[in-house]
Amino acid sequence: MTDHTPRSEEDRIPVRPRKRSASQIADRLALDAIYEIAKTFSGAPDPIAVVPQIFNVLSSFLDLRHGVLAVLSEPGNETKAVNPYRIAATSFRRDESAPASDVLPDAVARIVFRSGVPFVAFDLEEEFGAEAVPRRLRDSGQTLIAVPLRDPERSHFVLGVLAAYRSHDHNRAGYSDADVRVLTMVASLLEQALRFRARIARDRERALEDTRRMLQSVNEQRGVAQPPVSIDGIIGSSPAISEVVAQVRRVAGTKTPVLLRGESGTGKELFARAVHSQSPRAKGPFIRVNCAALSETLLESELFGHEKGAFTGANALKKGRFELADGGTLFLDEIGEISPTFQTKLLRVLQEGEFERVGGQRTLKVDVRIVAATNRDLEDAVARGDFRADLYFRICVVPIVLPPLRNRKADIKPLAQLFLDRFNKSNGTNVKFASDAFDQICRCKFPGNVRELENCVNRAASLSDGEIVLAEELACSQGACLSAELFRLQEGASPIGGLAVGRMITPTVRVSDPGPRNPEPPPAAQSPRVAAPPPEPQVHSEYQPEIPSPYPPMPHAEPEELHQVRRKTANITRDELIRALESAGWVQAKAARLLGMTPRQIAYALQKFDIELRRI
Numbered sequence: 268m269t270d271h272t273p274r275s276e277e278d279r280i281p282v283r284p285r286k287r288s289a290s291q292i293a294d295r296l297a298l299d300a301i302y303e304i305a306k307t308f309s310g311a312p313d314p315i316a317v318v319p320q321i322f323n324v325l326s327s328f329l330d331l332r333h334g335v336l337a338v339l340s341e342p343g344n345e346t347k348a349v350n351p352y353r354i355a356a357t358s359f360r361r362d363e364s365a366p367a368s369d370v371l372p373d374a375v376a377r378i379v380f381r382s383g384v385p386f387v388a389f390d391l392e393e394e395f396g397a398e399a400v401p402r403r404l405r406d407s408g409q410t411l412i413a414v415p416l417r418d419p420e421r422s423h424f425v426l427g428v429l430a431a432y433r434s435h436d437h438n439r440a441g442y443s444d445a446d447v448r449v450l451t452m453v454a455s456l457l458e459q460a461l462r463f464r465a466r467i468a469r470d471r472e473r474a475l476e477d478t479r480r481m482l483q484s485v486n487e488q489r490g491v492a493q494p495p496v497s498i499d500g501i502i503g504s505s506p507a508i509s510e511v512v513a514q515v516r517r518v519a520g521t522k523t524p525v526l527l528r529g530e531s532g533t534g535k536e537l538f539a540r541a542v543h544s545q546s547p548r549a550k551g552p553f554i555r556v557n558c559a560a561l562s563e564t565l566l567e568s569e570l571f572g573h574e575k576g577a578f579t580g581a582n583a584l585k586k587g588r589f590e591l592a593d594g595g596t597l598f599l600d601e602i603g604e605i606s607p608t609f610q611t612k613l614l615r616v617l618q619e620g621e622f623e624r625v626g627g628q629r630t631l632k633v634d635v636r637i638v639a640a641t642n643r644d645l646e647d648a649v650a651r652g653d654f655r656a657d658l659y660f661r662i663c664v665v666p667i668v669l670p671p672l673r674n675r676k677a678d679i680k681p682l683a684q685l686f687l688d689r690f691n692k693s694n695g696t697n698v699k700f701a702s703d704a705f706d707q708i709c710r711c712k713f714p715g716n717v718r719e720l721e722n723c724v725n726r727a728a729s730l731s732d733g734e735i736v737l738a739e740e741l742a743c744s745q746g747a748c749l750s751a752e753l754f755r756l757q758e759g760a761s762p763i764g765g766l767a768v769g770r771m772i773t774p775t776v777r778v779s780d781p782g783p784r785n786p787e788p789p790p791a792a793q794s795p796r797v798a799a800p801p802p803e804p805q806v807h808s809e810y811q812p813e814i815p816s817p818y819p820p821m822p823h824a825e826p827e828e829l830h831q832v833r834r835k836t837a838n839i840t841r842d843e844l845i846r847a848l849e850s851a852g853w854v855q856a857k858a859a860r861l862l863g864m865t866p867r868q869i870a871y872a873l874q875k876f877d878i879e880l881r882r883i
């Protein structure tokens with residue numbers, strides 16, 4: 268039925284669409300394009316795979332043509348270029364083997380990778396030469412707009428370049444700002460999509476890992492033996508160590524830099540050697556540098572070498588470790604300890620594979636695989652600005668974390684047996700552990716990790732009365748295991764040299780008496796009568812200097828016992844000491860406990876009163 272009700276005057280005037288300005292139309296199109304693009308990304312399981320579709324949208328809505336996405340490739344592959352990248356997507360239908368320069372001028376890509384800001388080239392030919400212009404675009408004027416794509420996880424890190432061309436047939440000057448804005452928005456949508464995907468992948472990986480661990484622990488409980496691992500002297504039968512060995516095997520075949528992380532004594536150097544020996548460069552040299560052991564100047568001349576006469580004392584040309592490691596592997600131990608200036612020097616050689624000897628002019632090129640190690644929390648160091656982020660990304664391409672021994676108890680027994688066998692071999696002995704001794708060792712937390720286990724075995728084997736080491740002969744049974752004491756003081760929360768520990772330096776504290784704060788375990792005693800006191804820390808001022816220590820800082824708040832210890836040190840008499848030793852069966856650690864002193868203080872007192880230890 269037709270509606271005959273009379274309409275008002277207003278109703279009868281035909282509605283003419285409001286005229287929009289060119290810029291309003293452009294804005295509207297941009298908005299529509301972004302809407303389409305966001306929809307496409309949100310539904311895509313692999314955001315990079317849909318980038319060609321995104322380029323089509325840009326082209327049909329906004330005339331932004333010939334889109335291209337370049338992403339950083341893993342460093343350390345065949346190319347020696349700085350920031351090697353690959354073309355990951357394009358709207359050209361191009362032959363896969365075509366050079367990247369067919370779609371994106373190399374000079375522009377590198378500018379964006381390095382600067383991390385958008386770049387607009389109004390006239391490629393004029394700015395970069397005819398060769399820079401992709402072949403198919405040579406006959407037409409084109410403005411190139413390129414914006415950075417940032418790593419979703421590390422916002423300062425440029426991992427890609429998103430670019431597109433605008434033909435000069437269009438209003439060339441007017442659009443570039445808007446084009447930069449649109450491409451930046453697209454880059455940001457892509458970053459979000461990548462971040463989302465990475466999160467899903469990580470969650471999936473975590474779930475798989477949990478399942479794997481669960482199965483392994485069920486197998487362990489059922490007594491299904493894990494096959495023992497054995498490469499290059501690495502011993503272990505725990506799932507954790509098998510996983511690390513598998514990672515080493517996987518990564519060894521490439522030239523990718525590896526960063527070994529883990530507490531002190533977990534075997535970082537051993538694993539660095541394994542990465543080398545399992546790699547195609549195994550026949551090449553393996554060169555190690557302890558970055559923490561050398562001053563900056565020495566480190567520079569050690570790593571890069573020096574020319575004759577470069578400085579006083581440089582009487583001859585000396586090749587540096589980079590040169591010596593050519594064709595092989597360079598192991599940079601304790602990399603977290605190098606100074607900011609040296610970080611810059613190292614970055615250059617890691618990026619470009621080039622350096623000059625100290626005092627030299629000639630640029631040398633080497634082919635070296637880098638394996639680094641640290642027990643520092645490098646992420647924290649980067650966040651605090653102590654460690655360069657770009658160097659961090661160079662060295663931390665494949666991080667391999669070595670678990671502490673307390674988290675892989677299944678390794679303790681085979682390792683203890685290995686060290687005992689080594690002891691017997693080098694001493695011509697046939698010492699064995701009684702089964703209760705083995706059980707006791709296996710229960711230990713070993714805060715000093717494998718190194719401490721090695722010491723423990725050697726100490727027990729050296730001090731044993733007979734061929735069988737009994738449980739009661741172990742240092743821990745006699746209250747003489749200082750690392751157990753140390754671990755107790757840590758409350759298990761801050762393991763020695765653990766990843767959570769930043770700079771491993773004892774805190775600067777006011778000291779009125781030089782009583783030891785972090786007693787080190789006594790050197791594996793050569794004979795029970797030897798009671799040589801460890802060197803007394805020199806305290807010249809009211810403040811204790813910062814001493815690099817393998818142990819994490821002690822809490823600032825001092826327990827009451829420690830105050831008592833201080834008072835006792837000065838007051839103890841010879842008789843008091845002998846009485847305590849007598850009642851402790853001449854076990855220093857026990858006597859120390861009776862007197863409320865540390866074993867180290869007992870050792871000083873013994874020396875002071877010239878008392879020789881008796882063995883009961």
Ligand SMILES: Nc1ncnc2c1ncn2[C@@H]1O[C@H](COP(=O)(O)OP(=O)(O)OP(=O)(O)O)[C@@H](O)[C@H]1O
Binds near residue numbers: 532534685
């Ligand atoms: N899985 C293992 N199998 C056999 N020996 C091991 C294993 N892990 C560590 N070790 C031994 O333990 C000792 C300490 O290892 P290493 O020096 O490699 O530790 P690290 O992590 O580099 O220590 P730091 O950080 O203090 O330098 C070495 O004698 C090493 O041979």
